[in-house]
Amino acid sequence: MVALMTVQPPLIRTAAPHSHHPVNLDAPKIVVRDVSVFYGAKQALDSVSIDVPGKAVTAFIGPSGCGKSTFLRCINRMNDTIPGCRVEGAVEIDGEDVNARSVDPVILRAKVGMVFQKPNPFPKSIFENVAYGPRIHGLASGKSELEGIVEASLKKAGLWAEVSDRLNAPGTSLSGGQQQRLVIARAIAVSPEVILMDEPCSALDPIATARIEELIDELRQQYCIVIVTHSMAQAARVSQRTAFFHMGRLIEAGSTEEIFTNPRESRTQDYITGRIG
Amino acid sequence: MTVLIALALLVVFSGGAYLLGRRRAVALAGGRSASLHSLPGYHGTWVALWAGVPAALIIIIFAVFGARIEDAALRAEVPAAVAQLSDERQEVFWSDAGAMARGEAQSEITYEGELKTAFDAKAAEGRRIGVIGLVSVLALSGVLALCGVLLAFPRLSRDFRARNRVEGWTGILLIACSTLAVLTTLGIVMSLAWESFRFFQSVPPLDFLLGTSWDPQIAMRSDQVAAVGAFGAVPLFAGTFLIMLIAMAVAAPIGLYSAIYLSEYAGPATRSIVKPLLEILAGVPTVVYGFFAALTVGPTFRAFFNWIGGFLVGGPMDRLGQYLETVQNQMALTAGVVMGIMLIPFVSSLSDDILNAVPQSLRDGSYAMGATKSETVKKVILPAALPGVAGALMLAVSRAIGETMIVTMAAGLQAKLTANPLDTVTTVTVQIVTLLTGDQEFDSPKTLAAFGLGLTLFVVTLVLNIAALAIVRKYREQYD
Ligand SMILES: Nc1ncnc2c1ncn2[C@@H]1O[C@H](COP(=O)(O)OP(=O)(O)OP(=O)(O)O)[C@@H](O)[C@H]1O
Ligand SMILES: [Mg+2]
Numbered sequence: 240m241v242a243l244m245t246v247q248p249p250l251i252r253t254a255a256p257h258s259h260h261p262v263n264l265d266a267p268k269i270v271v272r273d274v275s276v277f278y279g280a281k282q283a284l285d286s287v288s289i290d291v292p293g294k295a296v297t298a299f300i301g302p303s304g305c306g307k308s309t310f311l312r313c314i315n316r317m318n319d320t321i322p323g324c325r326v327e328g329a330v331e332i333d334g335e336d337v338n339a340r341s342v343d344p345v346i347l348r349a350k351v352g353m354v355f356q357k358p359n360p361f362p363k364s365i366f367e368n369v370a371y372g373p374r375i376h377g378l379a380s381g382k383s384e385l386e387g388i389v390e391a392s393l394k395k396a397g398l399w400a401e402v403s404d405r406l407n408a409p410g411t412s413l414s415g416g417q418q419q420r421l422v423i424a425r426a427i428a429v430s431p432e433v434i435l436m437d438e439p440c441s442a443l444d445p446i447a448t449a450r451i452e453e454l455i456d457e458l459r460q461q462y463c464i465v466i467v468t469h470s471m472a473q474a475a476r477v478s479q480r481t482a483f484f485h486m487g488r489l490i491e492a493g494s495t496e497e498i499f500t501n502p503r504e505s506r507t508q509d510y511i512t513g514r515i516g
Numbered sequence: 517m518t519v520l521i522a523l524a525l526l527v528v529f530s531g532g533a534y535l536l537g538r539r540r541a542v543a544l545a546g547g548r549s550a551s552l553h554s555l556p557g558y559h560g561t562w563v564a565l566w567a568g569v570p571a572a573l574i575i576i577i578f579a580v581f582g583a584r585i586e587d588a589a590l591r592a593e594v595p596a597a598v599a600q601l602s603d604e605r606q607e608v609f610w611s612d613a614g615a616m617a618r619g620e621a622q623s624e625i626t627y628e629g630e631l632k633t634a635f636d637a638k639a640a641e642g643r644r645i646g647v648i649g650l651v652s653v654l655a656l657s658g659v660l661a662l663c664g665v666l667l668a669f670p671r672l673s674r675d676f677r678a679r680n681r682v683e684g685w686t687g688i689l690l691i692a693c694s695t696l697a698v699l700t701t702l703g704i705v706m707s708l709a710w711e712s713f714r715f716f717q718s719v720p721p722l723d724f725l726l727g728t729s730w731d732p733q734i735a736m737r738s739d740q741v742a743a744v745g746a747f748g749a750v751p752l753f754a755g756t757f758l759i760m761l762i763a764m765a766v767a768a769p770i771g772l773y774s775a776i777y778l779s780e781y782a783g784p785a786t787r788s789i790v791k792p793l794l795e796i797l798a799g800v801p802t803v804v805y806g807f808f809a810a811l812t813v814g815p816t817f818r819a820f821f822n823w824i825g826g827f828l829v830g831g832p833m834d835r836l837g838q839y840l841e842t843v844q845n846q847m848a849l850t851a852g853v854v855m856g857i858m859l860i861p862f863v864s865s866l867s868d869d870i871l872n873a874v875p876q877s878l879r880d881g882s883y884a885m886g887a888t889k890s891e892t893v894k895k896v897i898l899p900a901a902l903p904g905v906a907g908a909l910m911l912a913v914s915r916a917i918g919e920t921m922i923v924t925m926a927a928g929l930q931a932k933l934t935a936n937p938l939d940t941v942t943t944v945t946v947q948i949v950t951l952l953t954g955d956q957e958f959d960s961p962k963t964l965a966a967f968g969l970g971l972t973l974f975v976v977t978l979v980l981n982i983a984a985l986a987i988v989r990k991y992r993e994q995y996d
Contacts, residue, residue, distance in 0.1 A: 352884070359880070376886060
């Protein structure tokens with residue numbers, strides 16, 4: 240009893256158990272330099288610069304309205320679809336500027352998948368939801384190949400066992416957590432290199448959340464994952480790198496362990512311990 | 517007139533009752549309205565409702581049924597002189613006596629001798645009955661209004677639940693309105709069914725539904741011997757569907773595409789101009805489209821086809837060429853195309869609202885997968901909006917089937933069983949209009965045929981709507 244009492248569990252567990260997977264931080268997948276974003280006259284991001292490593296999970300944290308989603312949308316140029324939105328600065332993926340004239344946003348978005356806060360399956364069958372990307376990008380030459388892609392994606396997303404017998408049921412007939420995994424399967428069906436997730440668990444219950452977190456941890460082996468989250472615990476659990484945003488600025492970025500145990504900035508400390516937010 | 521004045525007085529009276537009830541409630545509250553169960557306004561409204569509604573009900577019932585009751589009372593006793601007349605002449609006698617009593621114009625028939633005395637007596641009796649009826653109803657409603665106030669007013673107290681009572685009254689009034697709407701519809705359908713039944717007594721239903729020749733010779737005067745015409749409705753329905761198909765072939769794609777442009781492609785600036793413009797277009801009266809069709813489109817089409825025919829005559833397609841040279845101004849194509857143009861703003865405005873209702877998250881999801889705009893529209897937005905779009909198209913079909921003016925002006929009046937869009941055709945609604953305009957006896961098959969057509973059209977549209985609803989629901993179950 241006494242022994243148990245003395246070993247205080249850390250308030251927030253970090254991703255330490257995974258740290259024996261060596262993460263190559265030398266070759267960043269995404270390099271961002273001096274990115275500012277304006278919605279009309281309103282500035283939402285102010286010269287953000289950050290390196291995002293490949294094959295690791297990077298978490299973006301920060302109070303509501305600080306520009307996390309805006310920043311995420313710069314990476315796959317989803318800001319293009321918002322009228323009046325202007326992006327300045329450079330975002331490079333594998334050394335190529337995504338805002339360059341030569342880059343087709345349609346191709347870019349096939350390379351950079353995105354998962355949204357609320358699961359948004361299309362009004363189609365489960366199969367057609369996952370087959371959507373491969374179909375529009377012509378990734379499968381025949382029906383059997385398409386079926387192969389769908390099955391592999393659903394398996395990677397950990398949904399195959401639950402839906403294999405009803406692939407023709409509407410995607411919207413699944414539960415919220417299943418829908419979110421379906422959407423992740425849809426994103427990985429086009430074999431992206433980067434997956435952006437904007438609060439993927441905020442509409443889910445703890446069990447579904449745990450399921451998605453497991454999934455993120457598995458996907459980390461193959462993809463560069465960027466996740467926006469409001470849950471400190473989640474950031475600590477799933478990410479290797481963490482970046483803290485505040486009022487449109489990137490305050491601090493570093494390894495998750497460092498940010499949560501020994502942040503350099505007092506604002507980071509305040510946010511993590513719940514004093515601002 | 518008297519009824520309107522009575523109703524106006526009643527409104528004033530219940531307005532007074534409202535103020536009275538309110539004052540009473542305020543007095544009860546003693547300056548602290550929170551000590552009342554309900555706000556003073558509710559007390560006032562409750563008293564006003566008791567003052568107004570029962571009395572108004574009596575007056576309205578009298579306005580609707582009073583004339584019939586009075587007529588029945590007048591006919592209760594039949595004078596001997598009248599009883600000798602033929603049924604038809606008796607009918608004229610009664611309506612003349614009633615008209616005399618109300619001070620309205622009578623028929624040209626003059627009454628003499630015994631008949632004259634009977635007529636004068638009945639006219640006087642009719643006047644008496646009218647006065648008695650009016651006075652008694654007014655008195656009754658006055659008493660009801662007074663009793664309402666007298667009974668309601670003393671019940672006001674601090675914890676009187678006026679708010680809940682008014683809620684109950686609101687429910688009753690709403691139910692009454694919807695019942696009235698349903699009953700009216702039912703009444704229209706019933707009368708349609710009844711008159712059609714009479715029509716089908718003289719023309720066998722199968723001849724009507726399956727006959728391929730429509731030629732109801734319309735008697736110009738009532739004493740003309742009515743030659744029995746042919747009442748085969750198939751050409752009319754064929755014409756209706758031909759024109760509807762042409763109209764939808766124009767309106768559905770153009771309307772839908774412009775809706776897609778508006779909701780997915782156009783910027784806010786363009787939208788703010790185009791959308792109101794479309795709504796204005798939707799408000800242009802159909803008769804304007806009608807003369808547009810008759811004066812501009814018809815002659816243009818005719819000139820065009822005649823011109824094409826000129827090239828073909830003498831060539832390998834000589835017969836087609838000769839036919840094209842005989843094409844006239846009035847043709848199904850003109851009516852269909854102009855009707856389609858009329859329906860474009862209707863379809864696009866409705867579809868635009870439906871497309872806008874598709875959640876943005878679906879668009880984002882599709883764009884984030886690397887889909888282009890048109891792929892997103894085709895594969896995500898339209899499927900999501902399909903039930904609504906199908907509904908919009910069905911509404912457009914109903915309008916196309918019911919449209920009369922454009923067809924009258926542009927497609928002719930001749931009933932022909934043809935699938936040739938360059939021929940003249942006529943539609944069900946146009947025939948109903950031609951059957952019922954002008955002086956006609958009300959119970960000849962020719963006029964009754966209008967009811968037969970109306971009923972059949974009603975059933976067809978109903979079946980169409982039910983089918984469309986079923987399709988939409990099936991689709992919903994599949995994907996929602
Ligand atoms: N479409 C838009 N038009 C105008 N302003 C916007 C738009 N989207 C975001 N903003 C503004 O940009 C700022 C950053 O928004 P953003 O959505 O990136 O915040 P966030 O960090 O994702 O917040 P949350 O955690 O609540 O999702 C906010 O002040 C917001 O009001
Ligand atoms: Mg956000």
